[in-house]
Amino acid sequence: MSSDERESYGAETFAEGNWYHELLEDGLALSYRVEEVLYEGASKFQEVEVVRTVPFGSLLITDGLMQSSEHDEYVYHESLVHPALAAHACPKRVFIGGGGEGATLREVLRHPCVEECVMVDIDGDVVNMCRQHTPFYSAGAYDDKRAKLVIGDAKAGLESEADESFDVIIMDLSDPLDGGPCYQLYTTEFYGMAKRKLAKGGILITQSGCASVRDAHHVFSPIHHTLKQVFPKVYGYTMCVPSFTSEWGFNLAVTDESTDLSGENADATLKERNLDMRFYDSISHRRMFALPKPLRTLIDAEKRVMNIENPLFMCSTETHAGIFEEGAGDA
Structure with a gap:
């Protein structure tokens, strides 16, 4: 440089x-x-x-x-991936938007029921750099025959797929920054398209920025409310990631309101799939989804909806x- x-x-x-x-x-x-x-x-x-x-x-x-x-990347990536995959009865086909480090792909492919994971990241240089300099993120996931890596725009990549073709969609993106490339992937237009790509019982999960009682109003609650305009049921949850110095937010949207997100069966599902997590289990699940009163109040009162005409940016x-x-x- x-x-x-x-x-x-x-x-x-x-x-x-x-x-x-x-x-x-x-x-x-x-x-x-x-x-x-x-x-x-x-x-x-x-x-x-x-x-x-x-x-x-x-x-x-x-x-x-x-x-x-x-x-501590395992805290973030296990929190992002496993609540959705454990809640789905048999996730066979998964889409990842972003995720250039390869750790989200790594966690998805730990589930033996996954037959294909399509990952679309816009920056091939970051993918290659991480494979060379931080191989602990992907841990060989790119070499798994079930992994399909596409270097390109995540929105265009998902649009090109057949409707009802994915069981789980995971959006592992940068925050919606003014001047950044990702803000359109936090809008009603994108979520409507993504919903069409989900098969019956499908689940969408997105990272949703800082979610402490001080910061959750920036994007966590607007993303939650935006998803509610498209999906019948949306769950917000958080987890403390030490290197982020904050509670970090995630929003999970289901196409079937009967999908069980209590976490009560998480341990049994992980055992059935022969998965031993460093962080995620039934108890961690309950902690993640037990939002404190200020966040519950914020979500209930949120009115902002993120769309192409009126995007919401976290900051410059x-x-x-x-x-x-x-x-x-x-x-």
Whole structure:
């Protein structure tokens, strides 16, 4: 990356042992002490970095935003994938939108009943970079004969599939940022199309941004309310991901209101499929779906609907620009 590019990106070259600063909002930043830069470069769509940090191991960072960390990515990815797949009686065909690290694909393919998983990610450079520099994410999933990787637009990829052809759709996307590529995939128009692609009893799950009592109003509750305009039943749930420094939100939508999302049968289903999870089980499921009173109140009162004509952005991408600062603090 040239010095001019770094200046526009809001970063400075740094020496080993310095700090990475992620500006979360005006007046609030998160800092990690960096041990080593494993990769930095630019794809057609975004700046990409992998740095090894003291508290969280290797971090995948795109456009200054930390996407996941080596030490706790399993919390996020098991929370994203398994409530939906465990609730479905027999998920044979699964679609993933995004998920370039490969960890979502890894978790889906742990279910032996899955016969094919179609993953569509727009940035092939990120996929290839992660396979080379952070192979722990995919753990060989791309080599599984059931995996079908498509480099392209997730919306176009899903549109090209036959109606009623997927049992589960998982949207593992970046947040809907102003200037970012993903905001259209959080709209009624997209969710309506996705619903048509789901077979009888199908389930859609999407990551839904920060969901603490302080931040859930930004996108978590609007995504929930937007899904309710399309699906008969929507469940919001959260889990604390330490490297995200927040409760993280997910929204799960079902085509059949009778689908059991209590989690009571999760342990039996996992045992039947010979799955031993690090994080997800029936007790974790109940904790995830037991929203605190402020979030329940927020969801009940939410009126905003996200559509193409009136998109809702979490924030400007400039607000989240990461910076490197030489010699910031003691090692």
